Amino acid sequence: ELKIDKSFVLNLMEEESDRKIVKAVIGLAHDLSLKVVAEGIETVEALTELERLGCDIGQGY
Numbered sequence: 001e002l003k004i005d006k007s008f009v010l011n012l013m014e015e016e017s018d019r020k021i022v023k024a025v026i027g028l029a030h031d032l033s034l035k036v037v038a039e040g041i042e043t044v045e046a047l048t049e050l051e052r053l054g055c056d057i058g059q060g061y
Contacts, residue, residue: 002029004055006040013045019053026054 004022011018022038029036037057038050047058 002034002036004036004038009038009040009046009050010042012049013043019049022050022055023053030054 002025004025008018008022012022026036035056036054037059038055039059041047041050041058041060050058
């Protein structure tokens with residue numbers, strides 16, 4: 001299991017660089033057969049984007 005810190009999730013919708021980092025981390029984790037958990041999800045929009053990027057599990061803050 002690999003966790004994505006809330007500091008990346010909080011600005012996911014506003015910061016293209018955060019979105020690119022999250023996408024890359026998810027891809028790497030899946031290549032290593034790891035589940036991805038995103039922490040600190042506060043909005044439906046962020047949850048939807050994380051699902052679109054392939055995140056497996058979301059945790060609210």
